[in-house]
Amino acid sequence: MRIGYARVSTSDQNLDLQRDALDKAGCERLFHDTASGAKDDRRGLAEALAYARAGDTLVVWKLDRLGRSLKHLVETVTALQERQVGLQSLHEQLDTTTSGGKLVFHVFAALAEFERDLIRDRTRAGLEAARARGRSGGRPRKLTERQTAMARSMLAQPSAQVAEVCRALRVSRSTLYRYLAANSRK
Template sequence: MIAGDDDAFLDTDAMLIGYARVSTDDQNLDLQRDALAAAGCERIFEDHAGGAVADRPGLKTALEQARAGDTLVVWRLDRLGRSLKDLIARAEALQDDGVGLKSLQEAIDTTSSGGQLIFHIFGALAEFERNLIRERTQAGLRAARARGRLGGRPKLLDARQRAHAVELYKSRQHTVKEICQIMGICRQTLYSYVEEFSDGP
């Protein structure tokens, strides 16, 4: 997944670029700023946004500034990615550009072989999770068919269940009818969930 060419990180002009983010306006960036500065970051970019907000101008600028050989530094991995899948995708994109990723709290540095190994493991875990979801979905569909379940009165789903329904919808691996059967909702309810999460990740 993150297969690296170590030569990409040997540029003597390499720069450490810091990125800090807080999820609400009442949180303070000072802790992250101080840690990034102490780590040697020459530039620090910031965002004040919720984890589900896709538009992060500070991160966008940081990524635009980064050049091959540079390293993007974050205080903690959850400052960079909204989920494991998102984090891995960002790490892979940085790797493709020859840019390293370093997390201070987790002591992870993808410019090292150990850091790359950790992200290989993360990638394997993410794939394992996807396979589990797929297996649970198939098992649920078989059980629904065996009971002759064709829908019925929509039931209320909690936030996690709604997010799962939307994930199934976006994966395009199942029909709308199948998703409604397994989740026990009607089409209109599913579409309302999709619209609800349209501004999310």
């Protein structure tokens, strides 16, 4: 069975072009979503994937209608292949039920893995370069050790109120307590 899946990003867009192409491609059942491709929760896609059985082919108008990213696309197609469900993209003329289509898709998967490795290497190199210049990542600290010590001495006064100390240091009560607790463990 040929199962069609169509997606548009907003309700202003129209599914007609995709539906017509999927009907022409012989899809017996159509599922659709009106949601951004970046969203994890796409009910129509989940229903199409659940509906597909071994020997079926999931047909999409374009690959970008199916996957949020190349990585997500590869994961989806791998899961389909494990269930012996093929994938056909009409626009890219990709069909994983053929040996040529499988080859092309494996090249896509290798390129996606290569891209992830490059991004990881660039990120690691950038972090090392920043550390070499004395920079560290993460959110800037709200209180210095000196300010924490000052807060501790202010709170040691019998008339001190936590709200006043927080106002003076411009931090919330939970932040003050977190820094006081962290410094007491050192």
